[in-house]
Amino acid sequence: VRGERTFPLTALIADDALGAVTASGRSARALAGELRARGVSVVEASSAADAESVILSEPGLQAVLLDWSLAGGDGTHAAVRGLLARIRSRNARLPVFLMAERDDAPMLSVEVMSQADELVWTLEDTADFVAGRVLAAMRRYRERVLPPFTAALLEFARTYEYSWHTPGHTGGTAFLKSPAGRAFFEHFGERLLRSDLSVSVDGLGSLLDHAGPIGESERYAARVFGAQRSYSVTGGTSAANRIVLTACLAPGEVALCDRNCHTSVQQGLALSGAVPVWLRPTRNHLGLIGPVPPQRLGAEALREARAAHPLAAGAERASHAVLTNSTYDGLCCDAVRAAALLGAACDRVHFDEAWFAHARFHPLYRGRHAMHGEPGASPPGGPTLFATTSTHKLLAALSQASFIHVRDGRRAIEHQRFNEAFRMHATTSPQYAVIASNEVAAAMMEGPGGAVLTGEAIAEAVAFRKAVARLRAELAARGEWFFDTWGPEEVADPATGGRVPFAQAPEALLVSDPACWTLRPGDAWHGFAGLEGDWCLLDPIKVSVVCPGVGRDGGHEPLGIPAMLLTAWLEARAIVPEKTADYTVLFLFSIGVTKGKWGTLVNALLDFKEAFDRDAPLADELPALVAAHPGAYEGLGLRGLAERMHAQVSESRRLALQEAAFAELPRPVLSPREAHSRLVRGEVEAVPAGRLAGRVLAVGLVPYPPGIPLLAPGESAGSADGAHLAYLAALRDWDRRFPGFSHEVHGQWEEGGDAMTYCVTGVAG
Numbered sequence: 001v002r003g004e005r006t007f008p009l010t011a012l013i014a015d016d017a018l019g020a021v022t023a024s025g026r027s028a029r030a031l032a033g034e035l036r037a038r039g040v041s042v043v044e045a046s047s048a049a050d051a052e053s054v055i056l057s058e059p060g061l062q063a064v065l066l067d068w069s070l071a072g073g074d075g076t077h078a079a080v081r082g083l084l085a086r087i088r089s090r091n092a093r094l095p096v097f098l099m100a101e102r103d104d105a106p107m108l109s110v111e112v113m114s115q116a117d118e119l120v121w122t123l124e125d126t127a128d129f130v131a132g133r134v135l136a137a138m139r140r141y142r143e144r145v146l147p148p149f150t151a152a153l154l155e156f157a158r159t160y161e162y163s164w165h166t167p168g169h170t171g172g173t174a175f176l177k178s179p180a181g182r183a184f185f186e187h188f189g190e191r192l193l194r195s196d197l198s199v200s201v202d203g204l205g206s207l208l209d210h211a212g213p214i215g216e217s218e219r220y221a222a223r224v225f226g227a228q229r230s231y232s233v234t235g236g237t238s239a240a241n242r243i244v245l246t247a248c249l250a251p252g253e254v255a256l257c258d259r260n261c262h263t264s265v266q267q268g269l270a271l272s273g274a275v276p277v278w279l280r281p282t283r284n285h286l287g288l289i290g291p292v293p294p295q296r297l298g299a300e301a302l303r304e305a306r307a308a309h310p311l312a313a314g315a316e317r318a319s320h321a322v323l324t325n326s327t328y329d330g331l332c333c334d335a336v337r338a339a340a341l342l343g344a345a346c347d348r349v350h351f352d353e354a355w356f357a358h359a360r361f362h363p364l365y366r367g368r369h370a371m372h373g374e375p376g377a378s379p380p381g382g383p384t385l386f387a388t389t390s391t392h393k394l395l396a397a398l399s400q401a402s403f404i405h406v407r408d409g410r411r412a413i414e415h416q417r418f419n420e421a422f423r424m425h426a427t428t429s430p431q432y433a434v435i436a437s438n439e440v441a442a443a444m445m446e447g448p449g450g451a452v453l454t455g456e457a458i459a460e461a462v463a464f465r466k467a468v469a470r471l472r473a474e475l476a477a478r479g480e481w482f483f484d485t486w487g488p489e490e491v492a493d494p495a496t497g498g499r500v501p502f503a504q505a506p507e508a509l510l511v512s513d514p515a516c517w518t519l520r521p522g523d524a525w526h527g528f529a530g531l532e533g534d535w536c537l538l539d540p541i542k543v544s545v546v547c548p549g550v551g552r553d554g555g556h557e558p559l560g561i562p563a564m565l566l567t568a569w570l571e572a573r574a575i576v577p578e579k580t581a582d583y584t585v586l587f588l589f590s591i592g593v594t595k596g597k598w599g600t601l602v603n604a605l606l607d608f609k610e611a612f613d614r615d616a617p618l619a620d621e622l623p624a625l626v627a628a629h630p631g632a633y634e635g636l637g638l639r640g641l642a643e644r645m646h647a648q649v650s651e652s653r654r655l656a657l658q659e660a661a662f663a664e665l666p667r668p669v670l671s672p673r674e675a676h677s678r679l680v681r682g683e684v685e686a687v688p689a690g691r692l693a694g695r696v697l698a699v700g701l702v703p704y705p706p707g708i709p710l711l712a713p714g715e716s717a718g719s720a721d722g723a724h725l726a727y728l729a730a731l732r733d734w735d736r737r738f739p740g741f742s743h744e745v746h747g748q749w750e751e752g753g754d755a756m757t758y759c760v761t762g763v764a765g
């Protein structure tokens with residue numbers, strides 16, 4: 001049986017007679033004994049509640065045997081019906097055997113029989129015969145449970161080949177020849193190393209040609225993700241974006257690009273030689289970034305943007321459009337409408353859904369992602385659609401696992417042509433475990449599993465949000481501060497027709513009704529101006545914890561805790577958030593989340609508050625920071641440092657400058673490709689931050705947060721008192737005053753006490 005060692009045979013028998021000295025008890029025990037004799041590990045449950053716990057906690061089960069009279073039968077057999085429904089809501093294929101007696105036959109309805117696979121007449125069939133049938137069903141299930149490439153890989157790993165091909169560690173044996181190698185081998189384990197193979201292994205196919213089991217795996221992923229074609233990418237969505245952009249854009253062509261784009265989009269522009277016309281996204285008072293509003297995607301707005309662009313004005317039409325959906329902060333647009341709007345302006349629309357691979361699998365996100373509905377659902381005559389998704393970010397896959405999904409429409413690029421771009425960014429030695437994990441992530445989401453797993457993540461995020469809201473309300477009643485989560489404060493309850501506070505809203509409503517998470521125009525909580533009705537939805541699993549400090553109007557509140565301080569404190573306690581902005585910290589509730597994990601976070605937030613309120617000494621709270629920078633922090637407390645930090649943000653007007661900097665697109669002087677060519681030719685100078693005025697950037701400058709290009713390659717840095725440079729200066733001032741809390745600005749490096757950037761020589765900005 002495939003993967004027997006990695007996927008041990010396990011079955012559950014749920015029967016409350018298991019321990020009884022009765023005929024049914026004896027036959028259940030005999031059956032368990034026969035299964036064990038065949039190498040099956042049997043889990044016994046003698047109550048419905050116990051059986052349910054096993055079903056929920058043990059996805060490795062390969063058969064379930066349920067006694068029809070479990071929990072006494074009670075005439076309605078509600079316990080067994082409930083268990084059957086529970087199993088089928090999570091797994092459509094798991095073999096389920098109903099153990100019954102002939103007299104029970106009239107009670108077995110069509111519904112019950114369609115949820116169970118086989119009936120076992122316990123007092124008539126022999127235990128040997130039934131065990132044989134169970135084992136055969138388990139084997140069939142195991143054959144089908146693994147997706148194609150993973151099945152082939154596990155099968156291959158069992159052949160114990162002598163490897164005469166790359167990689168040079170040859171199934172791990174090379175590591176055994178040195179102490180460091182041995183430690184590496186022990187840590188990662190032999191199985192991973194024996195699965196690290198090369199294209200020389202014919203039977204596993206080829207990623208570059210999409211042949212064999214790898215090709216099958218991509219076709220399988222296309223079915224699961226609703227694409228016409230899918231490409232498994234082992235260089236992350238960074239590579240996926242570069243592939244799509246280099247496949248779609250030729251030098252000089254115009255691309256409509258969300259300014260809130262990942263650096264890989266900028267790299268794709270430089271590689272293809274295209275000219276970006278930037279689409280400005282929305283931002284709110286906390287600096288959270290939302291989608292580009294629909295008004296900026298209309299044909300007229302796009303035509304005007306193109307006409308006003310010094311390098312794009314001559315182009316008749318844009319060739320490609322790329323939107324980030326959802327944003328890092330979890331805001332996603334109405335993708336159906338966005339595709340229609342952009343599709344009027346160009347023939348190919350690309351959604352960078354690095355943060356949204358789970359969207360297809362839960363009704364909350366209906367219509368909010370590129371591959372919505374079935375492949376035929378995209379309107380005829382519409383644009384060709386691309387989605388690039390980081391399977392590894394929010395689904396269960398190894399880092400670097402990503403997919404490109406395609407639905408052909410206007411100016412479709414046939415596979416062979418597209419594949420030339422794919423090969424340009426792919427390696428000839430891909431990591432097979434990454435490909436397998438990409439496919440396993442798809443397998444986990446196939447069928448009912450996708451909605452269950454995504455629903456559980458949403459439910460945990462909702463529970464965490466509610467817990468924080470309750471604590472906040474309780475503390476507010478005592479006149480005390482607490483953190484908040486960024487999200488709706490109240491929602492419409494269709495049951496009552498009224499609006500209920502978030503903390504009291506029924507969980508069933510919050511996890512299922514998209515209206516709860518839609519940003520309604522005019523609602524104060526979200527702070528986004530100029531929204532249209534249904535345009536934008538907050539993905540509940542991206543939870544921004546809001547620190548005190550910024551009012552709804554963007555003004556400074558007297559009490560403020562810059563988020564970097566909270567993050568440093570949490571990290572010192574081994575709690576590592578995804579992203580830290582000015583006054584928000586982002587936590588991802590991906591499908592691996594557990595109650596224990598978020599419970600610990602709630603406790604940590606309460607502990608922080610306690611330490612903050614008593615101004616606990618930094619020497620106790622952040623000892624490594626004080627040891628590294630005694631001059632800056634010795635003798636200070638947590639609260640004292642927060643006050644200093646908050647005052648600096650206020651005095652430097654950093655938030656206002658950030659808003660102004662991102663509200664104004666810099667003037668493009670050279671195309672990204674031309675700027676990059678100057679860099680390659682060395683026609684650049686390293687310029688200190690204080691002397692950037694009037695210069696043209698050869699590289700992009702991307703401060704984290706918010707992680708979107710402040711200045712893109714080829715753009716003018718503007719004047720010294722312009723918003724872009726003033727904002728950079730405010731960041732720099734903070735970095736100098738608070739060592740250990742520096743901002744990352746991609747595109748800059750430290751030299752001689754200054755932040756340096758490459759600017760193009762001899763071109764005025």
Ligand SMILES: Cc1ncc(COP(=O)(O)O)c(C=O)c1O
Nearest residue numbers: 235236237238262324352354390
């Ligand atoms: C919007 C967006 N696109 C693409 C990427 C790149 O994804 P990956 O890390 O899978 O290369 C990221 C990474 O953060 C991202 O935020």
